[in-house]
Amino acid sequence: MAMSLSSPYGCPSDEEEEMAVFESTAAEHGGLARPRLPEISVISPGLDNRPAVTGPKLAVKSGLVRQGSGGEGNTERVKVYLRVRPLSEVERQKGEEQGCVAVQDEETLLLKAPKESQNMRTAERGITQSMHKFSFSKIFGPETTQQQFYECTMKNMVKDVLRGENGLLYTYGVTNSGKTYTIQGCGREAGLLPRALVSLFRKLQGRIYSAMDLKPVMYQDVRKLEPNEVKVEEIRRNSLLKEDENTTSRRGGTTTIWDSGVGGLSSTSNFTSQLEDTDSVCLEPDSLSHSSGDDLEEGVQFSIWVSFYEIYNEFLYDLLDASPSMQPRKRATMRLSEDKLGNTYVKELTWIQVRTAEEAWKILKAGRRNQSFASTHLNQNSSRSHSIFSIRVLHIPPQADSGQAMHISELTVCDLAGSERSKEQRNGERMKEANNINTSLLTLGRCIASLRHNQNNKSRPPQVVPFRDSKLTRVLQGFFCGRGTSSMVVNINPCASIYDETLQALKFSAIATQLVHGPSTKTRVAYILSLLREPTENGNESTVLEEEEDESDVEDEDITMLNSEALLKAIDVLKREVQRQREEKEVLEANVREQVVSEMMEVITRMQDGFSETLEAERALVEERCEDRISNLQKHLKKFYSQELLERDQEIEALSAALDTQSVPTPAPKANTEGLRRSERLTGTDLCRLRAELDQCRAELLTKTQELTKLKIQLELPGPTGTITSAVDRKIEEGQRNLRQLRLDIQRLGVDLQSGERACCRNTGGERLRQALTAADETLSKQDQILLELQNSLTLIKADLRRKAETLAQTEAPRLQLPPSGFAASTTPGFCKKRGCAAAAASDTENRPPQKRPLFHSLFPTRTPTRKYNTRAVEEANITPYSRVLRSRQQSPPPSPLPSARSLRGKY
Numbered sequence: 001m002a003m004s005l006s007s008p009y010g011c012p013s014d015e016e017e018e019m020a021v022f023e024s025t026a027a028e029h030g031g032l033a034r035p036r037l038p039e040i041s042v043i044s045p046g047l048d049n050r051p052a053v054t055g056p057k058l059a060v061k062s063g064l065v066r067q068g069s070g071g072e073g074n075t076e077r078v079k080v081y082l083r084v085r086p087l088s089e090v091e092r093q094k095g096e097e098q099g100c101v102a103v104q105d106e107e108t109l110l111l112k113a114p115k116e117s118q119n120m121r122t123a124e125r126g127i128t129q130s131m132h133k134f135s136f137s138k139i140f141g142p143e144t145t146q147q148q149f150y151e152c153t154m155k156n157m158v159k160d161v162l163r164g165e166n167g168l169l170y171t172y173g174v175t176n177s178g179k180t181y182t183i184q185g186c187g188r189e190a191g192l193l194p195r196a197l198v199s200l201f202r203k204l205q206g207r208i209y210s211a212m213d214l215k216p217v218m219y220q221d222v223r224k225l226e227p228n229e230v231k232v233e234e235i236r237r238n239s240l241l242k243e244d245e246n247t248t249s250r251r252g253g254t255t256t257i258w259d260s261g262v263g264g265l266s267s268t269s270n271f272t273s274q275l276e277d278t279d280s281v282c283l284e285p286d287s288l289s290h291s292s293g294d295d296l297e298e299g300v301q302f303s304i305w306v307s308f309y310e311i312y313n314e315f316l317y318d319l320l321d322a323s324p325s326m327q328p329r330k331r332a333t334m335r336l337s338e339d340k341l342g343n344t345y346v347k348e349l350t351w352i353q354v355r356t357a358e359e360a361w362k363i364l365k366a367g368r369r370n371q372s373f374a375s376t377h378l379n380q381n382s383s384r385s386h387s388i389f390s391i392r393v394l395h396i397p398p399q400a401d402s403g404q405a406m407h408i409s410e411l412t413v414c415d416l417a418g419s420e421r422s423k424e425q426r427n428g429e430r431m432k433e434a435n436n437i438n439t440s441l442l443t444l445g446r447c448i449a450s451l452r453h454n455q456n457n458k459s460r461p462p463q464v465v466p467f468r469d470s471k472l473t474r475v476l477q478g479f480f481c482g483r484g485t486s487s488m489v490v491n492i493n494p495c496a497s498i499y500d501e502t503l504q505a506l507k508f509s510a511i512a513t514q515l516v517h518g519p520s521t522k523t524r525v526a527y528i529l530s531l532l533r534e535p536t537e538n539g540n541e542s543t544v545l546e547e548e549e550d551e552s553d554v555e556d557e558d559i560t561m562l563n564s565e566a567l568l569k570a571i572d573v574l575k576r577e578v579q580r581q582r583e584e585k586e587v588l589e590a591n592v593r594e595q596v597v598s599e600m601m602e603v604i605t606r607m608q609d610g611f612s613e614t615l616e617a618e619r620a621l622v623e624e625r626c627e628d629r630i631s632n633l634q635k636h637l638k639k640f641y642s643q644e645l646l647e648r649d650q651e652i653e654a655l656s657a658a659l660d661t662q663s664v665p666t667p668a669p670k671a672n673t674e675g676l677r678r679s680e681r682l683t684g685t686d687l688c689r690l691r692a693e694l695d696q697c698r699a700e701l702l703t704k705t706q707e708l709t710k711l712k713i714q715l716e717l718p719g720p721t722g723t724i725t726s727a728v729d730r731k732i733e734e735g736q737r738n739l740r741q742l743r744l745d746i747q748r749l750g751v752d753l754q755s756g757e758r759a760c761c762r763n764t765g766g767e768r769l770r771q772a773l774t775a776a777d778e779t780l781s782k783q784d785q786i787l788l789e790l791q792n793s794l795t796l797i798k799a800d801l802r803r804k805a806e807t808l809a810q811t812e813a814p815r816l817q818l819p820p821s822g823f824a825a826s827t828t829p830g831f832c833k834k835r836g837c838a839a840a841a842a843s844d845t846e847n848r849p850p851q852k853r854p855l856f857h858s859l860f861p862t863r864t865p866t867r868k869y870n871t872r873a874v875e876e877a878n879i880t881p882y883s884r885v886l887r888s889r890q891q892s893p894p895p896s897p898l899p900s901a902r903s904l905r906g907k908y
């Protein structure tokens with residue numbers, strides 16, 4: 001989401017500006033209400049007449065709180081310094097100098113909107129003023145030197161940190177306004193940080209604890225290191241220091257590109273940056289000459305550790321962790337964690353022990369090489385991240401081993417990234433950075449506004465301060481909540497072209513100027529002392545404490561000045577207080593737990609109801625689906641079996657048709673017969689085979705019938721009758737043999753058909769098959785009948801022929817004396833014999849016609865022997881093998897033709 005700079009600070013824009021926020025803008029100038037606005041908008045904490053926030057009730061009473069610039073009775077306000085940087089030559093040539101920034105006095109700044117600014121346009125429409133007045137703790141003009149700035153801003157913080165206080169200094173401003181210049185410096189113009197380091201080490205001369213066995217960890221704890229851990233620390237420290245030396249020796253304008261971890265290659269660290277111009281901390285000879293460590297605690301030694309990290313695109317990167325490489329690589333991010341008291345700290349942050357300012361300087365430079373810089377349209381070497389350099393001072397008492405408490409104090413210097421209109425960034429990565437920078441600065445602004453609101457409205461319920469909304473505010477939270485004091489340096493650039501941005505930055509800082517510090521370490525001491533003055537249970541105040549009260553005033557509220565009796569008393573009071581607070585908390589916790597439990601129970605009940613409803617609905621749905629599936633299955637099964645039955649019926653019809661026509665080949669089993677059961681497939685194959693054999697038999701029968709017909713015709717024709725009859729006899733015999741064979745085959749086929757029909761016709765149109773087979777049998781019977789008739793005719797013919805032969809013999813007897821040569825053969829014994837044979841055969845045939853009788857006997861053993869042959873033959877012809885099957889069926893109960901739908905369903 002692109003954000004413009006119009007209100008990234010939690011400040012309303014000019015249009016929405018509230019009088020309550022920016023204090024007495026109109027009231028100061030005659031109370032003119034809109035639309036007639038005053039010419040100048042006055043934004044100043046000093047002009048706030050309302051009583052500023054008071055600290056802890058009893059702390060004020062005892063007068064322990066330091067007086068701030070806000071006047072008597074106010075707690076100490078947060079120091080907000082303004083630094084105006086000089087215009088560069090190029091900027092002057094571009095006409096940037098339009099007198100829009102004017103320092104009126106040490107605390108007052110006047111802004112006049114230039115012609116082209118947005119502010120001037122809105123002012124011309126009467127919406128806002130074109131001039132704005134701001135007040136700050138101190139304003140530093142363009143001519144201010146680094147040394148002067150240090151003296152007025154950070155020098156005291158260094159003193160405080162050596163006394164055991166924590167301090168934060170952060171720079172804020174539009175990009176290219178001089179923040180990095182102020183913190184780190186440029187060339188020989190060392191900034192606040194190197195000066196602070198030099199000052200610190202000068203004060204600690206001879207008091208440095210050089211062993212590395214005590215290391216700061218977590219929020220503000222100390223850990224004793226094992227010898228092997230000390231070695232690791234030594235290696236890490238030396239490698240960083242060596243890295244600086246190596247880099248210095250190969251310095252020549254090389255640029256290293258680092259992968260920032262999130263958005264690809266976006267961080268550029270230029271070796272020829274401002275800091276690299278100096279190999280050592282360069283300060284004026286007399287700048288810190290008066291520094292001395294006289295006010296340090298007696299016998300205490302100091303171990304100094306530094307860390308350096310940045311917040312880039314809402315990710316934390318350790319700037320001292322990276323080993324140098326010329327290859328782009330992915331940097332590891334760090335996480336924020338909380339100790340058991342809820343204090344936020346950076347987990348796995350590298351802390352390096354330094355023993356001199358030079359070492360600290362080298363570490364700073366080594367870390368800076370890993371920092372995210374990029375070129376923007378306003379600044380060639382713009383910081384794209386918030387960089388945080390921390391110095392932790394371990395106050396090691398002389399008898400540290402004897403269990404005497406060790407103390408830690410910290411000085412943190414934060415160089416915030418410059419705010420900028422994100423829409424002016426054409427590069428996607430720069431735009432993303434700008435958005436993240438603006439978002440975190442916006443959160444910082446909201447936090448400061450909420451803190452101010454809470455401080456000004458003690459009687460109302462406090463607002464939640466959104467520290468958790470950004471990494472920056474989370475890591476700085478402690479400094480806004482009593483961990484120490486914070487100071488803000490607002491940097492501005494007097495260029496006319498960025499007037500609107502400068503105005504917004506100043507409005508943001510105006511809110512910060514109204515902040516007071518949270519209860520500091522000192523005020524906590526005051527709080528303890530105030531507890532000692534609390535009325536005792538019998539209503540009298542502690543006399544010991546009354547004595548100590550004056551003393552504490554005199555001794556500048558130092559608790560260590562109290563005598564042991566008072567301290568013991570204080571401890572007792574504190575113990576009681578702790579006990580009381582614990583009990584309070586327990587009651588509170590019990591209430592909270594009760595509420596949580598009841599709410600949870602409600603939620604669980606609601607969830608239970610919801611689940612039951614869902615379960616019911618699911619069950620109904622599943623039931624419905626199952627029913628649907630069952631009905632679908634039934635439908636499909638029904639369809640499948642109907643189809644199956646239809647196909648079988650068609651097959652049977654085809655079979656019947658084939659049997660009827662005797663010429664149409666039996667249709668081959670369909671390709672989909674694979675799905676049929678094995679028995680059905682076997683039956684189908686057998687049927688085919690049987691049909692083929694039946695057809696063959698019929699064809700043979702037809703041939704024989706034709707031959708018989710031919711013979712009959714031949715017999716009617718005149719000719720050598722003996723030859724003809726004998727040939728006919730042979731043929732008849734042959735035909736009879738064939739017929740016997742055929743009948744045997746038919747009998748076998750009948751049996752096979754019977755079994756096949758049993759297997760196949762149970763579920764199909766068996767009736768039709770039966771009819772077809774009956775018809776076939778009838779045809780066969782008719783043919784048998786014809787054959788019988790033929791045989792009878794043949795017998796008659798033979799008898800006729802015999803008679804004729806006898807007649808002929810009688811008529812030819814006289815001629816036997818002189819038989820003609822043509823009849824010699826017929827009068828030969830062979831001939832007679834043949835004739836005799838023929839007669840015998842005829843009589844035999846007559847006595848034993850037809851040859852099929854034994855076959856019919858075997859086929860139809862039930863025929864009545866008393867009947868005449870012809871009747872029997874007809875009967876036997878009517879009793880076909882299939883009719884036997886039918887008869888046997890009629891005797892046994894018929895199988896059910898089709899399985900019921902119920903049995904099918906049960907089967908599947």
Ligand SMILES: Nc1ncnc2c1ncn2[C@@H]1O[C@H](COP(=O)(O)OP(=O)(O)OP(=O)(O)O)[C@@H](O)[C@H]1O
Pocket residue numbers: 084085086142173174175176177178179180181182186379381382383384416417418419491
């Ligand atoms: N007081 C000053 N005297 C002389 N030159 C200055 C002063 N302040 C800033 N400059 C110069 O102005 C330029 C921009 O300064 P600097 O890089 O410190 O800005 P910045 O606010 O840190 O920018 P960014 O937020 O983009 O990092 C630098 O060239 C610096 O040397």
